[in-house]
Amino acid sequence: MNLVKSKVVLLPCREYDEEKIYMLLKQGLDFLGGVETLIPKDAKILLKPNLLKKAEVEKAVITHPVVVGAFAGILRESGYENIVLADSCGHGTTQAVIRGTGMDTYLEKYHIPAVDYSEGVKTAYPQGVQAKEFILPKELLEQDCVISLSKMKTHALERITGAVKNSYGFIYGFHKAKGHTQYPSADSFARMLIDLNKCVAPKLYVMDGIVAMEGNGPGSGDPVPMNVLLMSTDPVALDSVFSRLVYLKPEMVPTNYHGEKMGLGTWKEEEITLLTPDGEISMAEAVKKYGNPAFNVDRTEVRKNIWTRMAGALNIFQKKPYIEADKCVRCGICVQSCPVPGKAVDFRKGKGKPPVYDYRKCIRCFCCQEMCPKKAIKVK
Ligand code: SF4
Ligand code: SF4
Structure with missing residues (x-):
């Protein structure tokens, strides 16, 4: 049997240099078949960075503005006209969180409005395993496709927050808080996130891991250089590469485990092709070259008995x-x-x-x- 593997692009990058990031992201998109194969030219696009809360960019709480700006520049140059940026922030509005970070400057430059969600719409998802409906923002539902621009960070409940967890910002306003009471365990919350990713179905997942957050994440941890950008259309594969780079078994991350079981993607090494500007490399090689065994993340095994x-x-x-x-x-x-x-x-x-x-x-x-x-x- 010919197995179709998930592609993950790993782009080594040591600094937030706009030109360099722009070139790398362009190269990464080419590895995935080119942006035009992923998104139709006339599509209305929503960019979804991680905008958890207002914080200095150096604290690694939000997706770095240069990554967002470089990606927005590529889309504009490729002829995409209808682009907006939004997040359902944990605290504050999209416009308030990005103000003064430099992201606002990029959005002005590329004429991309930062949208504050105004209304939640009950959206049925009958095929959901854990969640049969979501309250999604009207402004999200008005778009044709979504691009997730996540940040590489630790998370107290799910161990890590990356591509899959970034999608929680699709839930409207206070319904995010309510979701925690509906799905209180790490497993039920992860299954709900998988349903949500399948429901909204972002076309592409990009992760800013140039400077990641370790320790007490996702809001109060410590910045740590991981020197990579990751890209994939498979969020589970992408998060599993993140997990491996920080010496965390991918299947110990609930969103990876349930993501694979529920058919969102794969964390299994043999089902992933890892591409870099120097060509395809094995996971072991990537971990040796770009991994960080000292990365502070919860690696405690959970025994289920x-x-x-x-x-x-x-x-x-x-x-x-x-x-x-x-x-x-x-x-x-x-x-x-x-x-x-x-x-x-x-x-x-x-x-x-x-x-x-x-x-x-x-x-x-x-x-x-x-x-x-x-x-x-x-x-x-
Ligand atoms: S339930 Fe309330 S007190 Fe407990 S962890 Fe959640 S926010 Fe904190
Ligand atoms: S612990 Fe103290 S500083 Fe932190 S959010 Fe609560 S009241 Fe504010």
Whole structure:
């Protein structure tokens, strides 16, 4: 049998140099058959970077503006006319998050509007395994295709956030928070993300891993150079290459595991062709050349047996968020971000003290940790 493999393009790149990134992305698109084979010329395109929250570009919270700008430039030069950029940000609007980052300057240069989503539309997805409907932004549904421009980062719930997880920004506004209560476990949340990726079906996934985020990601981790850009039409294959580069078994990432089971893509090495500007290379070679064994990511094996299931049900030995009081400025963003009715984190001791957790209510979605602007929330 002739197996059709997923192609992942790995483009080594050590700096956010616009010209260099532009050339590399162009080359990467050629490896995938050319942008015209992926997107019809008259298509209305939505660019979806990771715009989690307002943060300095150097902190590696958002997709780097130069990557977005270079990609937008390629699309414009290739004759694409209808392009917008948007994200359902964790905190703040698209326009507010990109203001002053340099992304706004690129968008002006290429006449690409930054869109703030205005309305959620109930969208049926009856074939979904975990989720049968989504509330998607009207402005997303008005486009013909989507290009995902993700950031390489760690994630407290899913271990990593990359191509598959970036799509959570297709969910409209506060329904994102609600999704965490509907799909509270790492597995159910991952399955919902797979359904969402299949429903929206981005045409292309690009990942900015020139400077990635390790440790307490996706909002409060540390920037670390990984010196790569990745591209693929298969988000699971792309995320599995990310996983391997940081010495994390790809099948330990719930979105990879369920993504393969649910037919979104593959994490299996033998089903992936890895292409670089120097030609095709093996995964082992790529890991040796571009991998980082010291990358700080959760590599703990999860044993699934009766005892671990019982411990999970009783909230024993589960990861949990906690606040480092000396870093907390009592802004209340964690409280606002908590999707649990009645709040699992709140100013129970008054506004003069840091918020306090009620771990019996907490569903471990880690939205509070994602959104804290002062890196005051850690996970243990
Ligand atoms: S978001 Fe962070 S800084 Fe703000 S109150 Fe919560 S823990 Fe404190
Ligand atoms: S306290 Fe934090 S981790 Fe717990 S449910 Fe609320 S936002 Fe999620």
